[in-house]
Amino acid sequence: MVTLAEVAKRARVTAATVSNVLRNREKVKPETVERVLAAINELGYRPNLNARALAEGRSPTLALMLSNITNPFYPEFVLAAERAARKAGFFLMVCNTDDNADIGRAYLNQIAGTLAEGMLVMNTDIEINELCVSAMNNAPILLAMWEHPEAPPALPCVAVEFAKAGALAARHLLELGHRKIGMLVGDGSGGLQDARHDGFAAEVARAGLRIDAAAVMRTRDSIDAGYAACVQLMAAQPDLTAIFATNDLMAIGAVQALITLGRVVPNDVSVIGITDIQLARQVHPPLTTVAIDTTAIAELSVTCLIEQIERPRQPPKMVIAPPPVLIVRASTRAPARG
Amino acid sequence: MVTLAEVAKRARVTAATVSNVLRNREKVKPETVERVLAAINELGYRPNLNARALAEGRSPTLALMLSNITNPFYPEFVLAAERAARKAGFFLMVCNTDDNADIGRAYLNQIAGTLAEGMLVMNTDIEINELCVSAMNNAPILLAMWEHPEAPPALPCVAVEFAKAGALAARHLLELGHRKIGMLVGDGSGGLQDARHDGFAAEVARAGLRIDAAAVMRTRDSIDAGYAACVQLMAAQPDLTAIFATNDLMAIGAVQALITLGRVVPNDVSVIGITDIQLARQVHPPLTTVAIDTTAIAELSVTCLIEQIERPRQPPKMVIAPPPVLIVRASTRAPARG
DNA sequence: CTGAAAGCGCTAACAT
DNA sequence: ATGTTAGCGCTTTCAG
Numbered sequence: 162m163v164t165l166a167e168v169a170k171r172a173r174v175t176a177a178t179v180s181n182v183l184r185n186r187e188k189v190k191p192e193t194v195e196r197v198l199a200a201i202n203e204l205g206y207r208p209n210l211n212a213r214a215l216a217e218g219r220s221p222t223l224a225l226m227l228s229n230i231t232n233p234f235y236p237e238f239v240l241a242a243e244r245a246a247r248k249a250g251f252f253l254m255v256c257n258t259d260d261n262a263d264i265g266r267a268y269l270n271q272i273a274g275t276l277a278e279g280m281l282v283m284n285t286d287i288e289i290n291e292l293c294v295s296a297m298n299n300a301p302i303l304l305a306m307w308e309h310p311e312a313p314p315a316l317p318c319v320a321v322e323f324a325k326a327g328a329l330a331a332r333h334l335l336e337l338g339h340r341k342i343g344m345l346v347g348d349g350s351g352g353l354q355d356a357r358h359d360g361f362a363a364e365v366a367r368a369g370l371r372i373d374a375a376a377v378m379r380t381r382d383s384i385d386a387g388y389a390a391c392v393q394l395m396a397a398q399p400d401l402t403a404i405f406a407t408n409d410l411m412a413i414g415a416v417q418a419l420i421t422l423g424r425v426v427p428n429d430v431s432v433i434g435i436t437d438i439q440l441a442r443q444v445h446p447p448l449t450t451v452a453i454d455t456t457a458i459a460e461l462s463v464t465c466l467i468e469q470i471e472r473p474r475q476p477p478k479m480v481i482a483p484p485p486v487l488i489v490r491a492s493t494r495a496p497a498r499g
Numbered sequence: 500m501v502t503l504a505e506v507a508k509r510a511r512v513t514a515a516t517v518s519n520v521l522r523n524r525e526k527v528k529p530e531t532v533e534r535v536l537a538a539i540n541e542l543g544y545r546p547n548l549n550a551r552a553l554a555e556g557r558s559p560t561l562a563l564m565l566s567n568i569t570n571p572f573y574p575e576f577v578l579a580a581e582r583a584a585r586k587a588g589f590f591l592m593v594c595n596t597d598d599n600a601d602i603g604r605a606y607l608n609q610i611a612g613t614l615a616e617g618m619l620v621m622n623t624d625i626e627i628n629e630l631c632v633s634a635m636n637n638a639p640i641l642l643a644m645w646e647h648p649e650a651p652p653a654l655p656c657v658a659v660e661f662a663k664a665g666a667l668a669a670r671h672l673l674e675l676g677h678r679k680i681g682m683l684v685g686d687g688s689g690g691l692q693d694a695r696h697d698g699f700a701a702e703v704a705r706a707g708l709r710i711d712a713a714a715v716m717r718t719r720d721s722i723d724a725g726y727a728a729c730v731q732l733m734a735a736q737p738d739l740t741a742i743f744a745t746n747d748l749m750a751i752g753a754v755q756a757l758i759t760l761g762r763v764v765p766n767d768v769s770v771i772g773i774t775d776i777q778l779a780r781q782v783h784p785p786l787t788t789v790a791i792d793t794t795a796i797a798e799l800s801v802t803c804l805i806e807q808i809e810r811p812r813q814p815p816k817m818v819i820a821p822p823p824v825l826i827v828r829a830s831t832r833a834p835a836r837g
Numbered sequence: 838c839t840g841a842a843a844g845c846g847c848t849a850a851c852a853t
Numbered sequence: 854a855t856g857t858t859a860g861c862g863c864t865t866t867c868a869g
Binding site (some may be wrong): 162211 | 841845847848849
């Protein structure tokens with residue numbers, strides 16, 4: 162490994178000067194800069210980031226902790242977060258907890274405050290309180306997708322108005338004329354997707370209607386689970402004309418299930434989801450959904466975390482993400498007459 | 500930040516002893532161990548991994564570089580690699596190059612040999628030669644999915660017998676009785692999926708048949724691109740009874756396209772892919788495909804990389820992944836008579 | 838079994 | 854404008 166000292170020797174200066182060349186473009190004579198740069202090149206020198214982090218007392222990396230990268234929503238988020246981090250001069254280290262709180266804790270203990278300067282946390286099975294303790298002892302932690310804007314947590318966060326998303330979905334279905342609506346409520350790591358459910362139900366209530374409790378299925382947040390739940394749901398409530406899923410994955414599963422059951426989507430049954438993951442556009446029929454601005458959330462998260470890093474010990478701040486937007490595609494339409 | 504020294508002070512020993520407690524379970528008197536552990540606990544001490552890495556001259560992390568985490572294949576690989584790395588006591592740092600060779604180079608320069616002890620490289624736009632140079636100067640690099648087992652590269656790698664996968668797909672289609680077969684050949688980052696194409700073509704030739712060059716479409720490796728290419732293909736060659744895609748994503752896109760075109764899958768047209776990503780099971784109809792053992796490849800990659808790290812300067816070794824396996828689902832069947 | 842001391846590669850005052 | 858000097862927090866001989 163080529164070190165600073167070797168470069169310095171070759172350029173006939175001291176380590177300090179090389180270090181200066183490496184950051185301050187000023188205060189070193191152009192001629193010397195030249196010589197140092199040449200030495201760096203000839204030797205193929207690369208700074209040791211560990212040593213630098215140790216000396217500087219900070220490291221140029223951010224961590225992103227998520228429960229399972231295999232959920233198609235996360236890669237989209239990771240991509241956006243990584244871009245934002247890079248733009249700000251940080252690496253992004255993805256920590257997959259594999260749906261295991263212990264692994265999450267291990268990451269928290271080991272990484273936060275040493276390998277990474279701060280941590281973005283998506284839904285994990287770790288309690289907020291526990292996260293707070295980590296945040297106290299180590300690096301700042303930001304909740305990247307807080308589902309309850311009305312109740313700011315004790316940690317900085319980016320809040321997403323999921324209740325509003327649910328309401329938009331409800332309004333769309335109601336305006337189309339649907340009255341018999343089933344619900345698939347997701348239970349991913351991070352708990353039930355309550356806000357979405359409640360927002361939907363509230364909007365329905367506002368229209369003077371209500372959802373039959375028997376038409377609400379709680380299930381894991383995945384295509385497979387959505388499929389299975391939908392099959393069950395349609396068996397129990399065969400006259401539903403529309404299904405709202407709190408997440409695109411379940412919605413996509415529901416569409417598959419309906420097709421298998423011989424129901425035409427959207428002619429016989431409409432389906433709407435939340436998130437607008439890429440896949441929502443790519444399935445057939447393309448899914449009507451309420452879009453969450455993943456990119457914006459990722460960027461806000463990174464920005465806020467960096468802010469926390471630069472100005473620590475601030476009171477936790479909650480930032481609200483751009484509001485959700487209804488995206489009408491081909492999986493919803495007015496119910497058939499009769 | 501709590502340091503070793505503070506722990507030492509509190510436990511009335513020196514840093515060296517604390518350090519010993521932290522690794523050697525022996526050579527420290529149980530009584531002292533007790534005291535040290537207590538101090539660690541009371542103070543909430545967490546070792547600084549940068550300092551440790553600097554002192555030890557190595558760091559407990561592996562890097563995985565890939566072109567775009569948004570391609571659904573990668574998350575599955577990441578998950579498996581992360582598990583394998585964790586089992587071996589390493590963190591896994593995911594580096595997304597965003598399909599940009601310059602970003603890839605930046606990661607290579609910065610990370611390899613300092614933040615990470617070695618790097619797993621999936622298809623990226625960086626040339627092997629360039630990687631070799633990095634491998635020389637810095638940490639070991641392993642090609643995690645080499646497509647040409649017959650031509651070992653200058654770097655250690657895990658090779659996947661994609662030609663065999665293509666051949667299996669061909670045999671399946673031929674055995675079903677298909678003769679008019681179209682092909683969607685992917686052109687992801689990392690170049691054309693030649694081996695798969697060639698393996699397929701060779702098997703067809705062995706049966707005394709051949710694929711019409713006009714029935715071969717080259718396109719980007721994604722659902723959307725597969726959709727578009729399939730639409731084009733069916734317009735040009737309306738009498739195809741089967742489509743082979745070198746990748747599940749394109750195959751899934753093709754299925755969607757066929758449905759849109761009013762062709763029933765598999766009754767009118769059969770579709771087969773390669774890889775067996777999760778989604779292949781979750782679409783409707785479930786996709787027949789040739790499975791690549793992603794988990795095994797990830798585990799082998801991690802194992803081999805660690806081997807390289809522990810015994811550097813070995814001649815590059817090529818490990819062959821378990822052979823591909825045909826998975827028959829519902830997207831293929833014998834062609835209709837006439 | 839424990840302590841003292843050197844050093845990993847780099848940065849950041851402070852001198853010159 | 855450049856050199857000197859001290860660490861950053863930890864590991865690791867080497868003594869005692």
